[in-house]
Amino acid sequence: MAAGLTYEAIATSSTLTSGTSYTFSSISQSYTDLVLACSVATASLTELYIRVNGLSSGNYSYITIDASGTASHQGNVNSIKFGSATSSSLSTGNISFLNYSGTTLPNKPIMGLCGSSDNTHHVGGGAHITSAITSITIFTGSPSFTDATFTLYGIARA
Amino acid sequence: MANKDFKVKNGLDVSTPIPVSMGGTGQTSTANTLNSLLPSQSGNSNKVLSTDGTNTTWAAQAVAYQRGGTASRPASPTAGDLYYNTDTNIFEQYTSLGWFAIAVAPGAPTGVTATNQGTSRAFNNGQMSVAFTAGTSGGAPTSFILTPNPATSPTTFTSGSSPIVVTGLSSSTQYTHTVVSTSPYGTSAASSASSAVTATTVPQAPSLVATTLSETSVSIAITAGSTGGSAITGYSITSNPATTTQTTSSSPYTFTGLTTGTAYTFTAYASNALGDSATSTASNSVTPVVIPVGSFESIASQRLTSPQQSITFSSIPQGFKHLQVRWVGGFYDNYPYLTTNLGNTGKASRIAYYNDTFYNNANYIQDSTYGAELFFGGVGNNNPAGGIIDILDYSSTTKAKYAKSQIVRPYSGAYTMTGIFNFELGYATTAITSLTVQGTAAYPMVTGSTVSLYGIKGA
Numbered sequence: 001m002a003a004g005l006t007y008e009a010i011a012t013s014s015t016l017t018s019g020t021s022y023t024f025s026s027i028s029q030s031y032t033d034l035v036l037a038c039s040v041a042t043a044s045l046t047e048l049y050i051r052v053n054g055l056s057s058g059n060y061s062y063i064t065i066d067a068s069g070t071a072s073h074q075g076n077v078n079s080i081k082f083g084s085a086t087s088s089s090l091s092t093g094n095i096s097f098l099n100y101s102g103t104t105l106p107n108k109p110i111m112g113l114c115g116s117s118d119n120t121h122h123v124g125g126g127a128h129i130t131s132a133i134t135s136i137t138i139f140t141g142s143p144s145f146t147d148a149t150f151t152l153y154g155i156a157r158a
Numbered sequence: 159m160a161n162k163d164f165k166v167k168n169g170l171d172v173s174t175p176i177p178v179s180m181g182g183t184g185q186t187s188t189a190n191t192l193n194s195l196l197p198s199q200s201g202n203s204n205k206v207l208s209t210d211g212t213n214t215t216w217a218a219q220a221v222a223y224q225r226g227g228t229a230s231r232p233a234s235p236t237a238g239d240l241y242y243n244t245d246t247n248i249f250e251q252y253t254s255l256g257w258f259a260i261a262v263a264p265g266a267p268t269g270v271t272a273t274n275q276g277t278s279r280a281f282n283n284g285q286m287s288v289a290f291t292a293g294t295s296g297g298a299p300t301s302f303i304l305t306p307n308p309a310t311s312p313t314t315f316t317s318g319s320s321p322i323v324v325t326g327l328s329s330s331t332q333y334t335h336t337v338v339s340t341s342p343y344g345t346s347a348a349s350s351a352s353s354a355v356t357a358t359t360v361p362q363a364p365s366l367v368a369t370t371l372s373e374t375s376v377s378i379a380i381t382a383g384s385t386g387g388s389a390i391t392g393y394s395i396t397s398n399p400a401t402t403t404q405t406t407s408s409s410p411y412t413f414t415g416l417t418t419g420t421a422y423t424f425t426a427y428a429s430n431a432l433g434d435s436a437t438s439t440a441s442n443s444v445t446p447v448v449i450p451v452g453s454f455e456s457i458a459s460q461r462l463t464s465p466q467q468s469i470t471f472s473s474i475p476q477g478f479k480h481l482q483v484r485w486v487g488g489f490y491d492n493y494p495y496l497t498t499n500l501g502n503t504g505k506a507s508r509i510a511y512y513n514d515t516f517y518n519n520a521n522y523i524q525d526s527t528y529g530a531e532l533f534f535g536g537v538g539n540n541n542p543a544g545g546i547i548d549i550l551d552y553s554s555t556t557k558a559k560y561a562k563s564q565i566v567r568p569y570s571g572a573y574t575m576t577g578i579f580n581f582e583l584g585y586a587t588t589a590i591t592s593l594t595v596q597g598t599a600a601y602p603m604v605t606g607s608t609v610s611l612y613g614i615k616g617a
Contacts, residue, residue, distance in 0.1 A: 124576020
């Protein structure tokens, strides 16, 4: 087995102090998986959502599990709710996009964890697309970002 | 007198040689006179003069021979002696191999016995010495033709005497041999086959995969070739650029004493009791580098281009602290599993949701046939799942091994699943050297399924 260095930073947003969404576009297809690292310390922001390739027509299904053990299943919805906090602002999280550059299997598994001071939120779901993911959009419910940074990493395979 | 040189007195008296031009012989003695008068003697030794009444030529002497029964053959014959055997009414001639009938095809050889000669013989070029005895019935053989079984290239070996050395034999293969005798008068029947003997040789060359292990060492995974029929006793590994030749009898091997920042390839040969194999092809090139703690490296990956039950990674490098497996795949309608060289036993727990139904299964026993269950419930061709598995301290020989997995199966509509699984893989004293992600025999992984193995460095 030949080992090689991988896990490379592809792109990083500037510190976002306004707006309600951020998009990584023209994502390199040189990797197998993506990892999106989020650092969000925006007052009163309690929810984060994700879409891929600009799709918003029932292309997603997911289950969220919060710290209380409460789960919520959503099928054929317009986005994946990645992060949630009950009252405080979100802090950090990461989410993996498995097989994002593959074009054979009929969905793209997406899962990760997001933590806040009053909740830990696990999400597992995916986008029901066969084509490769070329863009990722992170957006809020309503409040604008006031202090948010997103970094996208690529994980290559041997 | 016409010739004053001749004088006759009471008969012919020649005082000087009479030249041939004058009707004489030109000779002064009777012997020389005879030699000069005879036909050319060159090449006619032991022949006699013969005449047809007009011309005189050299002819072979009549051959003398004895006659009698087989038991009365001459006690001390020499090669070429003739004998008329009154038991068979056939002329026989003596050769270095014994008495043989003249002008008769030879008899079949007997007592064919093979002896393996494997020392220093190259892999798949074994050698045997095959001894036999010429048949005592029939005519004198002039050559012997040996045929190994199974067939070799060339298919036969020819010699004028025993033994015949046979080469080109496949290593670790049993051979028998038959021999026929030949002469200008025909070919004998084949001998009885020799007893089977296994051809042994030096081993087949190994193959190497090198992995950076530290600033001055690399881990070399050695895949043995065939033994050649004799157990491999060790490997000798050499670097390029040259450092030292290091030996080992196990894999993986840590090759030490390298220079940081220099690219190296490695070759090796295997040894057994019969000698050394050919040198392997060069390994991949690796460069010992300063490895930052926590670095994340891709070790290997496999993507299926056709349905297959499992994806296995073997000879996993032991130079990392932890492993991570990232997988996606459809498993038709059954569960995917993880198994390792530690076996399929152990316990597992999970926290998972299937739609809104919560599963908290502690200490449930994983599947004993296929290994640790990565998911529960059908996965399916059209709703493939994915997961990330961390295997902690996988190379430890003092700690129990655990795998922790996040998994998800998205599905359009109902049946989405997600959860966290924990597997106790067990066996504190054994490192994990291979792992497999698999479906079942009846429900293999679909085309496009991909499993990638990563190593995580640690202090």
